[in-house]
Amino acid sequence: xxxxLTTAAEVSVSGLTVLYSTDQGELPAVSRASVDLPTGxxxxxxxxxxSGKSTLAxxxxxxxxxxGRISEGSIEVNGVGDVTKLEGKALRRVRGGALGYVFQASxxxxxxxxxxxxxxxxxxxxxxxxxxxxxVHRAKELADRMGLDGDRVLDSYQHELSGGMRQRVGIVLALxxxxxVLVLDEPTTAxxxxxxSAVLDIVRTVHRERGLTTLVVTHDMGVxxxxxxxxVVMYGGRIVEDGPTTELLQHPAHPYTRALIxxxxxxxxxxxxxxxLPGRPPDLTTVPRTGCVFRERCALxxxxxxxxEPELLAWxxxxxxxxxxxxxxxxx
Ligand SMILES: Nc1ncnc2c1ncn2[C@@H]1O[C@H](COP(=O)(O)OP(=O)(O)OP(=O)(O)O)[C@@H](O)[C@H]1O
Numbered sequence: 165x166x167x168x169l170t171t172a173a174e175v176s177v178s179g180l181t182v183l184y185s186t187d188q189g190e191l192p193a194v195s196r197a198s199v200d201l202p203t204g205x206x207x208x209x210x211x212x213x214x215s216g217k218s219t220l221a222x223x224x225x226x227x228x229x230x231x232g233r234i235s236e237g238s239i240e241v242n243g244v245g246d247v248t249k250l251e252g253k254a255l256r257r258v259r260g261g262a263l264g265y266v267f268q269a270s271x272x273x274x275x276x277x278x279x280x281x282x283x284x285x286x287x288x289x290x291x292x293x294x295x296x297x298x299x300v301h302r303a304k305e306l307a308d309r310m311g312l313d314g315d316r317v318l319d320s321y322q323h324e325l326s327g328g329m330r331q332r333v334g335i336v337l338a339l340x341x342x343x344x345v346l347v348l349d350e351p352t353t354a355x356x357x358x359x360x361s362a363v364l365d366i367v368r369t370v371h372r373e374r375g376l377t378t379l380v381v382t383h384d385m386g387v388x389x390x391x392x393x394x395x396v397v398m399y400g401g402r403i404v405e406d407g408p409t410t411e412l413l414q415h416p417a418h419p420y421t422r423a424l425i426x427x428x429x430x431x432x433x434x435x436x437x438x439x440x441l442p443g444r445p446p447d448l449t450t451v452p453r454t455g456c457v458f459r460e461r462c463a464l465x466x467x468x469x470x471x472x473e474p475e476l477l478a479w480x481x482x483x484x485x486x487x488x489x490x491x492x493x494x495x496x
Pocket of ligand 1: 184185186193211212213214215216217218219220229230231232383446447448449
């Protein structure tokens with residue numbers, strides 16, 4: 165069976181492999197990943213630290229940092245084409261133009277030496293915006309919609325803003341050029357609980373009001389379980405499972421997804437039974453080169469798992485999994 169969704173895709177990642185150069189040679193941080201971001205939906209990309217989430221998300225802007233490179237695959241963005249083929253000015257126009265990206269720890273991604281307003285003007289000039297006053301007006305409006313004082317924020321330096329305010333500023337800058345696709349990398353990490361829920365409310369609201377296609381990257385299953393329409397689970401550079409959020413949480417079909425859910429008290433509703441996943445996730449150098457990448461931490465591992473890498477295949481409508489074990493009642 166193919167891995168395509170029936171819904172229209174705003175972004176379509178196909179056979180993506182991203183390599184980083186290490187002292188052991190070039191190794192994959194993302195391996196043959198194929199996934200769609202359905203138009204108008206919020207997709208959550210989850211997995212432990214090092215699973216390749218940020219690398220996959222950065223690839224969508226063809227912005228994998230050196231010493232990394234996209235070695236295979238394509239990323240089709242609606243109205244743009246294959247971003248892996250873009251370079252120079254065409255690529256800069258897409259970043260912040262069609263695709264708005266709020267960086268991980270965006271708390272620190274702002275320039276400490278320039279006011280937010282000055283950074284907004286730099287962004288406008290980089291994108292050849294003719295009417296900068298209109299751009300400032302739009303940014304203030306957006307900021308106001310997010311519960312910020314637009315005038316004050318534009319006159320501020322980043323150190324004058326709280327973590328939650330900086331995160332909102334990151335979203336303003338990502339959307340002010342009317343991006344249709346919004347990518348947020350760990351939007352709530354390093355925020356206190358109150359600011360976390362305020363930022364998530366804002367993401368939900370701007371997503372709906374602006375008709376966005378949104379990708380939320382997080383290691384925290386709890387964050388996306390309430391926010392996302394769909395979940396995509398990554399482990400060791402592979403997509404191991406995806407599907408609609410409610411179905412995937414109620415009936416996880418990959419042992420890794422099940423373990424992530426069990427480890428999240430916010431989903432199980434019980435801090436006492438929430439168990440951290442035993443063992444450590446692999447990095448580029450330790451990820452198994454043959455067979456299933458999860459087998460060393462998997463309670464269901466069989467001989468075949470050491471020999472053959474399971475393919476990510478559709479096993480029910482709108483559900484895919486990469487696992488040799490049969491989906492059993494245990495998943496339900
Ligand atoms: N610049 C780099 N050079 C070499 N290896 C890298 C580089 N950046 C990331 N990696 C490795 O690539 C793998 C995937 O990293 P990535 O940051 O995409 O994962 P992640 O799931 O987003 O985790 P985190 O939330 O910790 O960023 C990890 O093993 C990481 O160590």
